[in-house]
Amino acid sequence: DVKVTQSSRYLVKRTGEKVFLECVQDMDHENMFWYRQDPGLGLRLIYFSYDVKMKEKGDIPEGYSVSREKKERFSLILESASTNQTSMYLCASSLWTSGVRYNEQFFGPGTRLTVL
């Protein structure tokens, strides 16, 4: 079975802390994504990566950075957490097929981050 795992289901951090969210996929997918989900706003893309060490900004990259040192692992970093980064964070992966990045996406269970 295809699997995407995220390091934590729930996380509580304080303002100004550095936060690491980890995502691992076991499907050998080229593409990996980080989204945040907020009520009334749907899913918004933060960053994605189409290969090891490659990354591109999504719609809302401000305040975030990412790291992809290995194909199966994609990390989201909040350099200095702020209260407006309280949200549900979802990781996803997909195959690159025929030049299309966004084929079927496989999502992890999500990390609910609260910044106090």
Place this chain on the structure above:
Amino acid sequence: SQQGEEDPQALSIQEGENATMNCSYKTSINNLQWYRQNSGRGLVHLILIRSNEREKHSGRLRVTLDTSKKSSSLLITASRAADTASYFCARLTGANNLFFGTGTRLTVIP
């Protein structure tokens, strides 16, 4: 907005009834995908329909796409309590960008 609209925002039906959710968008698409999200969990892919397709089926799910009206619908037949979830459409544009809607919250009453 690039995100388009999902309609209705919430839907409540009795078990055994059919549920229809709609998705409208503004720009041309490469494909359109439907996902389900159970409460507080990650999304699960349901169906992908390409821009040159008009209808697709998967079990009790039927998706239609009308590119002239820039709209899609998801029909769940003979609904079950386990279908209670939020349903999202995601539109892949020609520029290889994927936009999710805000979802329809479906409640199936046993």
